[in-house]
Amino acid sequence: MLKKESARFIKSFWNDSNPPGMTEGQINSGRGTECPKPVLPKSRRWLIGSIFSGALASTVGAWYTKYFEPYNLEITHKKIGLCFRSPIASGLKFLHISDLHASGEVPYAYLSSAIDMAIDTQPDLIFATGDFITWRVEDSDQYRKLLNKLTACCPVYACLGNHDGGSWASRHDGYDSTHAIKSLLNSAGIKVLENESEIVTVRQQSIEIAGVGDLWAKDLRPELVLPRMEGDLGKNWERPLFLLAHNPDSKIPLYEYDWDLMLSGHTHGGQLVIPFLDYRPFAPVFDKSHIEGLRQWEGRRWMHITRGIGNRHGVRFNCRPEISLLET
């Protein structure tokens, strides 16, 4: 019985005809002349090859997306000297980091090596634009020690993101206020600007740093920290102004206000970018034309959006994590 079944299978798998030199009776009886080597028709070989190649590519791609690219951090360099209406000294280095997303998917060991890479660039100032955690702080002492490495390098200024507490986070198992994260950051020496500003001097260059609350958390209160726009070009600032706003879509409610260069994160660059098409289907922003990089907006205003250090859901594809060094 088994012999008959296997013979039928062999027959159907070959050319849908008997093998050369064998009759159907010889196949069924298992006897006959010497059995020739089976040759698959081209269409079936192509099909099997395609299935095998597809399965292999999917496995390698999934491994790369989960275990390699989320930790394949790069440092990018951009020139920002022309982004301000008032003069700024050349040779200054500002580090822009964002979206550390400390969590089970973004472990402290990875964040520690990322911070080591960041401080190796020897910046004059560090700007961090929110989402320090994904949902909750796990081991606040360890996180504080990591963040202390940044503040031991140079002054660090931060704004908060939607994951750092508030109305959006409370609806998604996060903190219902920003108190816990602000306390952690303050204890590490990081200055949090929540609808506040501060003037600092860096190597004899005076600059102003303004920070606003998060858009999705409904904490964005620009009227507390920025002047309204006067005319199409705004006024000339006395000194360069950096505006920290986690979500790049904040530019829409900030349209009426006067600013030069806004630093944002939030998008993670889209995390998954379709090669050749530059299509980023999961970027969580309304304006898909501003997902990463240094871009001019509405004439004379500028935005820099960094892809961030961490991620959500532990995956990245064609979108490496980023530390951005902005140089004048």
Ligand SMILES: [Fe+2]
């Ligand atoms: Fe984020």
